[in-house]
């Protein structure tokens with residue numbers, strides 16, 4: 001990971017194939033078919049030169065081929081006849097890999113996996129502590145049409161039984177309290193050393209580590225499923241039209257009611273073969289943390305599901321160079337994370353802190369968040385909702401609630417002690433919380449904080465766009481309808497006024513203003529008025545009071561009133 005000098009944003013690197021996938025997307029969107037053909041040919045040569053595909057490399061090839069099929073008529077109509085052959089050759093290359101997988105399923109032992117990962121002891125501890133997904137197997141026997149994980153067809157490798165137990169033991173030692181035993185695989189597919197998932201569940205019974213299993217119940221695994229049900233394993237079945245009748249039969253035979261998920265006629269988010277590569281959909285990933293797979297380990301950051309991130313999250317490989325690990329947050333806790341604020345992480349000494357800037361992938365979510373309810377699951381706060389707290393009505397509401405807020409803070413900090421007995425640190429935290437609330441109640445301060453919030457986001461986007469021009473082009477395409485409606489025409493009240501004046505206008509919606517400046521900046525990175533605004537309000541995030549404020553190094557308090 002690379003950090004910008006002012007710590008406003010942190011770049012997480014993309015592998016070459018991911019970069020090429022994005023180059024291809026941008027070329028196709030812009031109808032630049034000459035470039036599209038060159039990039040696609042380069043992708044084929046890059047794939048052909050590999051001695052084998054790792055899991056994520058092959059998943060990306062599947063994404064590229066799915067994308068090719070979506071845009072095939074235009075590509076074949078405008079590119080040379082060679083493109084059709086290149087497409088066939090790439091298909092053959094992938095099919096051969098899948099065929100080879102049928103013959104032999106490697107077992108990955110712990111020393112080999114650990115040696116390849118090559119982490120320092122403190123990195124390993126943090127990996128186990130923050131693991132939210134433990135994928136026992138690579139590849140899946142189900143091959144679901146809408147697999148948002150783009151799981152590889154057919155089982156490709158398994159962790160050895162000893163590797164599974166060792167990794168689970170390490171997680172328990174690091175006080176990790178819960179892990180999902182799936183990912184891009186069906187946990188019932190796992191087998192090694194004549195053991196099955198049932199043996200792993202037995203071992204988990206001896207550890208203080210909860211687990212969850214989600215399965216599609218592969219056909220050949222009915223007896224294993226029955227055994228797991230009888231031992232009351234913590235298991236849910238994801239219901240589809242294909243397995244519904246089979247699951248009902250198993251329920252009838254065992255007399256045990258199976259916990260079910262996704263038992264809906266309409267699946268929530270089209271993915272994989274139903275990905276259209278032109279729309280933005282909610283994130284499918286509901287957690288921050290790490291993922292352990294036979295191919296390695298990854299930091300997982302949720303994203304909206306789109307052509308930019310077809311997995312609905314970004315996988316950042318954990319390597320010797322990894323400097324921080326996200327504090328693990330799953331389920332409801334993850335929903336409460338404001339994705340647009342600097343992330344809470346552990347440094348390599350195991351100390352918790354907030355990053356000073358946003359990860360590039362968070363900035364992409366800010367850009368793609370068009371404010372529609374469809375993008376935000378219930379319980380999660382959208383950027384639009386966050387920006388609305390600076391409007392006049394919410395401010396007045398907050399002011400009214402001041403007595404109850406003070407009561408709550410008093411209860412939290414002075415529950416069984418008095419102010420003078422608080423430590424210096426707790427005292428200052430208590431006061432900061434009080435001032436934080438009171439400032440957001442005062443009109444002048446509330447306006448000032450709004451300036452810093454908008455400045456922080458615009459500066460992050462400005463820095464991001466200098467490093468990621470191709471991704472900016474992709475996002476501009478994905479947002480083209482919104483851009484057309486949001487960008488102000490000549491009669492718009494924003495025209496001819498400074499961002500500061502526009503943001504102070506109580507008749508204008510803050511989120512709408514922000515989207516206008518964001519799009520303007522993406523199109524005109526040197527827009528003087530916006531850069532001056534960023535310069536006037538150099539912003540930073542203060543995690544203690546949970547507000548955006550003046551950056552410490554350049555303390556500066558212009559008066560917005």
Ligand code: SF4
Nearest residue numbers: 140142143144147185
């Ligand atoms: S069972 Fe799960 S991991 Fe396997 S293909 Fe279906 S959705 Fe993907």
